[in-house]
Amino acid sequence: MDINDDFMTTTLALKDDYEGTVVATLVSAKQNSSHQKSVLYIHGYVDYFFQTHTAEAFLEAGYNFYVVDLRKHGHSLMEHQHPNYCRDIREYYEEITLSIEMIKERSSEPLYLLGHSTGGLIASNYMIEGDARSQIEALILNSPFLEIKFPHILKRPLYFISEGMHRLDVFAKVPEMFSAVYGKSVHKDFYGEWDYDLTWKPIHGFDIYYSWMAAIIRAQYRLHGVHMEVPILLMHAERSSNKKQYSEEAKRSDTVLVVKDMRRLGVNLGKNVTLIAVNDGMHDLFLSKFEVRTSAFTQMFSWLQCH
Numbered sequence: 481m482d483i484n485d486d487f488m489t490t491t492l493a494l495k496d497d498y499e500g501t502v503v504a505t506l507v508s509a510k511q512n513s514s515h516q517k518s519v520l521y522i523h524g525y526v527d528y529f530f531q532t533h534t535a536e537a538f539l540e541a542g543y544n545f546y547v548v549d550l551r552k553h554g555h556s557l558m559e560h561q562h563p564n565y566c567r568d569i570r571e572y573y574e575e576i577t578l579s580i581e582m583i584k585e586r587s588s589e590p591l592y593l594l595g596h597s598t599g600g601l602i603a604s605n606y607m608i609e610g611d612a613r614s615q616i617e618a619l620i621l622n623s624p625f626l627e628i629k630f631p632h633i634l635k636r637p638l639y640f641i642s643e644g645m646h647r648l649d650v651f652a653k654v655p656e657m658f659s660a661v662y663g664k665s666v667h668k669d670f671y672g673e674w675d676y677d678l679t680w681k682p683i684h685g686f687d688i689y690y691s692w693m694a695a696i697i698r699a700q701y702r703l704h705g706v707h708m709e710v711p712i713l714l715m716h717a718e719r720s721s722n723k724k725q726y727s728e729e730a731k732r733s734d735t736v737l738v739v740k741d742m743r744r745l746g747v748n749l750g751k752n753v754t755l756i757a758v759n760d761g762m763h764d765l766f767l768s769k770f771e772v773r774t775s776a777f778t779q780m781f782s783w784l785q786c787h
Contacts, residue, residue: 483507483529486509488507489505499565501558501560504548504575504579505548505556512539513587517542519591521595522599523553526564526682527681531766541777544587562689565689566691569696570605576603597622598696600621603621604621604749605702605703608708618711622764623736623763627741641690643690651691654689654690658684665730670726704745707748707749714749714755715779716757716765717765718760720738735762758772758776760772
């Protein structure tokens with residue numbers, strides 16, 4: 481399901497980049513109130529905002545809901561752009577800052593930042609160097625992309641290879657990396673329950689570029705040794721799986737990232753980090769089956785009440 485009449489979109493005009501005109505899209509729930517706390521959601525890679533049930537959960541719990549479709553994703557993707565492409569995740573800071581400023585103009589109540597997967601990596605980086613980070617009261621991470629899914633010993637060589645390929649060709653593609661298992665476990669045309677635009681969120685993903693890979697690894701290294709002052713909630717599936725073909729296990733585990741990596745690196749992100757494992761959770765915990773995502777929402781809102 482795409483966004484509906486319960487939401488409104490605002491196009492954020494951004495500075496031109498190396499591909500030309502750039503925009504982002506701030507999506508706001510029409511039910512938002514100037515007297516409530518707010519959350520700003522940052523989606524993942526090969527993703528955009530279609531999760532209206534997540535917005536509804538926040539609204540029912542008494543929070544305003546906003547989400548920014550980042551440049552070159554979803555509602556912000558333009559014909560002349562390479563989908564989901566970036567050369568540095570700092571590129572996204574501009575639309576995050578603009579979104580925060582617009583939200584704070586509408587309500588002076590506390591604002592929380594929520595990031596899923598690559599959005600969790602971006603949000604975490606923003607919280608250590610983003611211009612409006614002081615406006616954020618707490619950080620919520622839904623299966624954040626804190627480590628690549630490779631043996632750790634290969635990470636540095638992969639980074640130097642990616643940088644080298646970027647210098648040769650800024651649009652040089654990484655050999656096929658995406659599995660269709662996660663997409664098939666989520667979309668209703670296969671084994672999932674969710675309806676979304678497959679041109680914006682393809683089952684097999686988009687092309688991955690060495691430039692993007694280098695940007696991700698730099699962003700992950702940037703988080704080493706940081707200690708954020710804000711409270712952090714890091715939620716993740718109870719376990720990972722690495723099946724090459726779809727099975728029902730894909731709907732009860734994280735098939736995209738390694739849970740142990742999230743826990744190992746996430747606990748050191750700040751002085752006040754809470755780790756929560758969600759039993760039978762998927763990579764995007766909020767797309768898990770009904771009773772699982774309900775549990776995830778309940779635990780998240782219980783934590784928020786204390787922060």
